[in-house]
């Protein structure tokens with residue numbers, strides 16, 4: 001595998017030195033998509049929120065700033081991501097911010113716990129996506145929101161050829177899967193160059 005390919009493959013599950021470099025890049029590189037996507041949501045005070053596949057923790061930090069007296073949880077399958085997210089959110093860690101290692105397939109949270117769950121640039125790597133969406137549904141409150149943000153969509157084979165184990169979905173495919181999981185009021189938003197956000201509500 002070429003160096004570039006092994007670097008980009010770190011997106012899926014950052015590990016070691018290359019993983020740490022990738023996390024640093026992603027915290028900056030994903031900022032425009034995340035700021036745009038979070039701007040679509042009417043945030044309320046005192047929300048309990050979760051960022052799945054939290055990577056280096058930049059989204060957790062944004063969520064904390066966007067809701068007064070919030071509690072923000074982060075989870076990621078990668079140990080390296082968890083360490084970085086904890087470092088980036090050190091000031092609020094274990095007070096308002098809680099980060100742990102784990103997979104979206106089996107989330108260590110109670111039913112109906114969250115007002116908002118976010119997933120930025122990560123659904124591409126979730127195996128058994130329909131089951132994962134049901135797991136997200138389980139931990140949301142009634143009226144809670146699930147927001148998926150991504151910039152690799154449908155026919156984007158450039159990334160899927162380079163990053164092993166990556167699947168690109170179209171927003172419409174995700175909308176159907178969210179509906180199958182029980183979500184309602186799904187909206188698809190798009191912004192150039194290739195940003196997409198899909199937001200659904202748990203009834």
Ligand SMILES: C[S@@+](CC[C@H](N)C(=O)[O-])C[C@H]1O[C@@H](n2cnc3c(N)ncnc32)[C@H](O)[C@@H]1O
Nearest residue numbers: 013026030053055076077078103104120122125
């Ligand atoms: C491309 S990175 C995006 C990180 C962050 N959301 C951001 O926008 O910078 C994808 C992240 O999803 C995590 N991930 C992949 N599969 C996961 C799973 N099954 N459960 C939880 N996290 C997962 C990876 O470890 C990685 O940190």
